Amino acid sequence: MSNIFSENDLEILIATKDRCNFDFLLKMFPFKHFSNFNLLIVNQSKTEILLSEYNSVRVINSNESGLSKSRNIAIKNAIKNICLISDDDVVFYDNVIESVLGAFILYQEAAIITFNHIRVGKSYPEKKLYKKFEHNFKSIWDVSSIEIAFKVEEIRKNEICFDENFGLGSFFETAEEFLFLRNSLTQKIKMIYSPEIIVSHPLVSSGKDAGADNLIFARSALYYKVKGNFAYLWLLKYMLFLIANNYINKADFIKKYKKGLAGIYKYKELTNA
Incomplete structure (x- = not known):
């Protein structure tokens, strides 16, 4: 693959659900119409169908659920050399293409x-x-999925994918990006952090309530x-x-500990570990 892009x-892989129009894209790309970008949208829904009239915007409607499943569908169907992972509630900076490439x-x-x-x-x-x-x-513990771009041929060649037991909408609603990157490092994939800001994201995050x-x-x-x-x-x-940092009360220790044990047992059950 040429290193001049x-x-x-570049193709942006967007996970979304229950969409029937592209209004959400207008907010994601406030500086230029979204049809100026190569987009692959995976719309997970049992009731809504999303259709595209733009050659640059491809849509896959899926009746499956789970963020990691959506990411894997996108990776399998991507057609450009470089892919950037995205959610449907971000706002891109106007230099995103130049920064990534x-x-x-x-x-x-x-x-x-x-x-x-x-x-x-x-x-x-x-x-x-x-x-x-x-x-x-x-270092990969601190990476958010919306910060990740990759050469799709390398990902496919090494059979790297998202663990569908993890991520929003799955059994364990966290850490799907960490496991993706961990798998990549295990496969000796070269991985670099570049400090450019490419996107903004709402302040509320599902990962912040540690307790x-x-x-x-x-x-x-x-x-x-x-x-x-x-x-x-x-x-x-x-x-x-969690107790020392006031995320939970001492009185909740046993209840919360059992919740953690339940997570371990569920994972063992799912994987026959």
Whole structure:
């Protein structure tokens, strides 16, 4: 693959649900009409059909559910050299195309490049690092899916996909991007962080309520997947962390701990671990 890219080499993969028109795209691209970009939209719905009259905007309607399933459908059906992952509630910066393609031209060895984003209402980006670095198993914990771009041929060649047990709409509603990147590093995929801000995202995030039952359930499953039986020790330490930082009350310790155990048991059940 050539390392000199044009605007036509980038495709934005958008996960959405229950859409019947493109009004949401107008908010995502406030600086130029969305038809000026190559978009692949996966619309998950059992009731709504989304149709496109634009050659640059392709739509796949799916009656399946789950964010990771949506991402995998998009990866399988992408047709451009470089793909950028997106949700349907972001707002792109007007330099998004130049920033993404410029990074892949600059860092020719990288198959995956992650970028930076800013939360709506904040004056500073999520990541405070303003220099490029090569990702490792520790740094990928801080990556959001909307920051990830990749060379699709490398992803397919190495059979890298999202774990469909994780992510919104699945059994464990967290960490799908971490597992995607972890799988990539395991496959020796070169992965770079580039500090450009390419997108903004609403302030409210499903991952911020650390003491919520669904998050404890999901994170416990994640740690069992990654660390095996060490997850039981981690869960105990995590409960103490939540209490110390006032995410949960001491009176809720047993209830929350059991919720974590339930997550581990559910993961073992799903995977026959």
